[in-house]
Amino acid sequence: MQVASMPDWLDIVAEGDRPSRSVLILDGFVCRYRLLAEGRRQIVSFHTPGDIPDLQSLHLKTMDHNVGTLVPSKLGFISHADMHALIRRFPGLGSLLWRDTLIDAAIFREWMVGLGRRNAHQRIAHLMCELLLRFRGVGLAREYQAPLPLTQMELADALGLTVVHVNRVLRSLREDGMLRVDRTSVSILDWERTTDLAEFNPLYLHQDKDAPT
Amino acid sequence: MQVASMPDWLDIVAEGDRPSRSVLILDGFVCRYRLLAEGRRQIVSFHTPGDIPDLQSLHLKTMDHNVGTLVPSKLGFISHADMHALIRRFPGLGSLLWRDTLIDAAIFREWMVGLGRRNAHQRIAHLMCELLLRFRGVGLAREYQAPLPLTQMELADALGLTVVHVNRVLRSLREDGMLRVDRTSVSILDWERTTDLAEFNPLYLHQDKDAPT
DNA sequence: CGCTCTCTTGATAGACTTCAATGTTAGTGG
DNA sequence: CCACTAACATTGAAGTCTATCAAGAGAGCG
Numbered sequence: 001m002q003v004a005s006m007p008d009w010l011d012i013v014a015e016g017d018r019p020s021r022s023v024l025i026l027d028g029f030v031c032r033y034r035l036l037a038e039g040r041r042q043i044v045s046f047h048t049p050g051d052i053p054d055l056q057s058l059h060l061k062t063m064d065h066n067v068g069t070l071v072p073s074k075l076g077f078i079s080h081a082d083m084h085a086l087i088r089r090f091p092g093l094g095s096l097l098w099r100d101t102l103i104d105a106a107i108f109r110e111w112m113v114g115l116g117r118r119n120a121h122q123r124i125a126h127l128m129c130e131l132l133l134r135f136r137g138v139g140l141a142r143e144y145q146a147p148l149p150l151t152q153m154e155l156a157d158a159l160g161l162t163v164v165h166v167n168r169v170l171r172s173l174r175e176d177g178m179l180r181v182d183r184t185s186v187s188i189l190d191w192e193r194t195t196d197l198a199e200f201n202p203l204y205l206h207q208d209k210d211a212p213t
Numbered sequence: 214m215q216v217a218s219m220p221d222w223l224d225i226v227a228e229g230d231r232p233s234r235s236v237l238i239l240d241g242f243v244c245r246y247r248l249l250a251e252g253r254r255q256i257v258s259f260h261t262p263g264d265i266p267d268l269q270s271l272h273l274k275t276m277d278h279n280v281g282t283l284v285p286s287k288l289g290f291i292s293h294a295d296m297h298a299l300i301r302r303f304p305g306l307g308s309l310l311w312r313d314t315l316i317d318a319a320i321f322r323e324w325m326v327g328l329g330r331r332n333a334h335q336r337i338a339h340l341m342c343e344l345l346l347r348f349r350g351v352g353l354a355r356e357y358q359a360p361l362p363l364t365q366m367e368l369a370d371a372l373g374l375t376v377v378h379v380n381r382v383l384r385s386l387r388e389d390g391m392l393r394v395d396r397t398s399v400s401i402l403d404w405e406r407t408t409d410l411a412e413f414n415p416l417y418l419h420q421d422k423d424a425p426t
Numbered sequence: 427c428g429c430t431c432t433c434t435t436g437a438t439a440g441a442c443t444t445c446a447a448t449g450t451t452a453g454t455g456g
Numbered sequence: 457c458c459a460c461t462a463a464c465a466t467t468g469a470a471g472t473c474t475a476t477c478a479a480g481a482g483a484g485c486g
Binding site: 120161162164 | 473474475476477
């Protein structure tokens, strides 16, 4: 495995690429996104250390979206050939990775529910709850505070909103005493009211390791 | 494999279930969806014959969404135990199914882009293009006409809109000569203008079987 | 110090929703 | 064959959420 340090704002893989290796995040924060006409962008996922954000390229040769860093990050690269060999040798690893892509998909679905059926307040609250639990899962968050190295524009592009509106809603949530977001972190001040507002149910994160039947 | 015929409007699997088998669609039309408070619903995917809509239950024990039929359908049930045995015996089958879940996820991402960044006209046009190509892929569509056994309310719940607005936009697209939707099918009258409007790029469907590198 | 990027706020506009009512279609039973 | 019903489709009017346009304030950086 090769290791490389990336600056913020660098594309790791772009739409149309046919990668021969996958990326393991060792440190940092990465997102996947698609671009449309007139500069519109939709961020479709965030990824934390331990994730393999472009695992799909192992079975789908052509990338249908972009993967980029959001902060300076340390990345490991594993060739698809090596991964296939490892999976052949340890079939359990294959199942684990497959399971990972399924959790990815579960998060996509939950974001779809938000984009389609939650208003701006709920979407923001929901995303913050999700990120808090995910960062906790990798030991990077305190009880109710998680790193959040995102600009409001990046939040907007993940939430399907404009920067202006994100800014206003963040202020309103802050003034309500629910949660507080700054350039580096998020604090959830009232977990119960926040999860209520967001209709947040963490089941979709499948963090319990899903004790086998 | 057991086979069963289902009426329209029946839930096959519900949120919270821990299924011990997966469903193969032999005939019909199936969707996955989540429910929120006050009767809000988001449909997150549609599935055509040949799909295994709850394949994820093979590796994620607890369902985080519902699966239901949209028309009278014929379904096959395969126990997870049998599937695991088959995959152990034919590792290539595992890769194929994994690949299927990755295409699923790619479609989720594209829907997210629509829900987040496309307006109602574009969303409808995009969904119709997608369904046409997918139905063609399983030999169920003619050149520019595909079955579409959906009410406007079901469309609305998939598109993150209200029935009223879907109705108005459908009329506008019809009057524009782009496409025509009725209770049973969709006809795309002007493919070029429709794909242009929707910014539709079929790459995400990975229908080319992704000729290996 | 000037530049750029981000955050913030106000005013205005537009897309989509909500509420309400009517028209249409298909199925059921007498 | 026709009344009757329920689900679905359609249309209008009014309201709300979010976008757009515009401008100023802070913060980081060479």
